[in-house]
Amino acid sequence: MSPLTKKERMQIPRQPMPEQAPLERNKNFLEVNLGLTEELAKMEAQRCLQCPKPVCVEGCPVGVQIRDFIQLVSEGDFLGAAAKIKSDNALPAVCGRVCPQEEQCEAKCVVGVKHDPVAIGRLERFVSDYERETIGIRTPSIKPKTGKKVAIIGSGPAGLSCAGDLIQLGHDVTVFEALHEIGGVLLYGIPEFRLPKSIVKAEVEALKSLGVEFQTNAVIGFTDTIDELFENGYNAVFIAVGAGLPYFMNIPGENYNGVYSANEFLTRVNLMKAYKFPEYDTPVFDCKDKNVAVFGGGNTAMDAVRTAKRLGAKNAYIMYRRSEKEMPARLEEVHHAKQEGIEFVFLTNPLEFLGDENGWLRGVKLQKMELGEPDASGRRRPVPIPNSEYITELDMAVVAIGNGSNPIIQKTTPDLSYNKWGNIVVDEATMKTSKEGVFAGGDIVTGGATVILAMGAGRTAAKAIDNYLNNTNHR
């Protein structure tokens, strides 16, 4: 069989992702996307034009060799493809699920100029799942031990990717996690139906088998300060603690019972498994047959509202002050949410939460908005429409408007440079902070961003830390 021509490749339609039926899945916590079959994956891989200069790679924050792994998929060498990805991406099964590919690699795909782009994310997911389910996650070979020790603070995507690279480079790595389980936002934030926790656990196990040490219940700043980590023999420190201090809207009534931050709502459900209450001890607001609104338009807002729907909410709303076009959430998440019966209320801003005499949320006073001139973010600024206030009944509200920076490191490490929002200031090329031997990356540097950007920062930091440790002058 001769290879397909470019024209033939372009004629293959983008292969659909098999998924649970919307009205079935909005009642369970099982994964929405079921994954491509081998046939679908090979067919999808045929769509790749194998460009001499693969521009898709430019769109990937960690530089996965996209063209080459897809070629291997089209040949049916799925394990070869998995190894190819793994050389640049420590957590492909995670990224294949949660990366915003439509803004990154797939946005650059040449096929996408006239047709739908090659489904790079779905292929990445397919090959990493294939590897894990057939022979188990393979671990790369590691360089001879250097005898240098690195402390990584935080076990989210930035910390895990940095740990994966540093252990391969021969350094000893300990990851400190404040919570009782490893994974950070991958565990407490992203729901099971979008990222099964068994996948995060398998990735963590793979890192453990390489020799990465994990310490849970370790709140650096309190348990040990950063200076004490150096005293305890660590030669470098990477701070990857995430943003981790939820913003509220500062409107009246925000402390009524039934008003949650997205972090709290999702942590209760995901990490503490409140959706299995009372089998698990941690409760969460009983959404059954209730009216629930989530304020915000990002992926976290989508996760929260879809979670509320799965917990039985009668009406589950997204309330967003701009229009659909400005929503930062991934298209796939918005699409899935709509299919599942989530109601979107755009151009609407909450003015005040209303409650009863016992302190329980009963409703929200809303104001209609219209779009004005673009603001600093380039998006059109929402402007209130006079006399447009109205009230909607609510039993639960989730505030999902982002996170500020957690104060624990700042309070206990005053000799680092922070910006006015409390983010750690770093040299972007190396993730180096103002403090000798200390590097930082992920949301604690950038403010709330994505899993893959945090992983990219982790990798950049790993390279810089390796350089630093190989320099004889380090502390």
Next chain:
Amino acid sequence: MNKIISAEFLAADIKRFVIEAPKIAAKRKAGQFVIVRIDEKGERIPLTIADSNKDQGTITIIVQGIGKTTKEINSHKTGDFFLDVVGPLGKPSHIENFGTAISIGGGVGTAIAFPTAVALKEAGNHTIVINGARNKDLVILEEELKIVSDELYITTDDGSYGYHGFVTQKLQELIDSGRKIDFVLAIGPIPMMKAVANTTRPYGIKTVVSLNPVMVDGTGMCGGCRATVDNKTVFVCVDGPEFDAHLVDFELLTKRNRTYNQNEKAALESHLCNYDKAFFEAVNSEPLHQ
């Protein structure tokens, strides 16, 4: 995993645990807390550190069995383990030599106030302790408090021991006696802390309370523990747990702490039902195994 070195009941439903936790023991300061999780399915329960021993690497917590999880904690015995103990969390108490300081503990709050009473004494304060309980059987830590305080007053609501009345009545008497009181710390049930705040407010006596809201992570990440202090929202886990008593919105705290009352009731009932069922099955299945 943290081993329980000793576990003993101080009063009905109030148990003292000495737990192996060398890092926390080395670091903790008065006023800070830990979060305990007993098993894989367990809730994260914040508990103030009542004492510590750096040399032995242990911390002490005192737990009142009220809900399902706290009752389960109290079913643990010497030699058992807690799955997770994380800390020290929260800001330490602000301690200085104020002059004359009164530390007031109500119920299990007595245990929580204990380390701060010790710290106040060590800082050179003339330290008065008022220890309130519903009745004689619920009076805890009397011997320990005698040692660390300059004056100790035990009050019981029913008069079965010590001073007959509430801690606030004793406090009012001390104020009325004309003594100069520079600092008051009150830890206990919300109504008690609120009453203490109301007692000292007219006299402008600096008064601090330690809040005990619903919490999940204890590191500022979830915002579930928010309270209103001085008309501003605070996260008790990272901004507290101690705050100026005269600025705390106790009404809100009371209401927010009731968020999970219904769930808690259901959990406790199902827990007890399961226990009864297991007991019943155990009794009835015995002959089969013989």
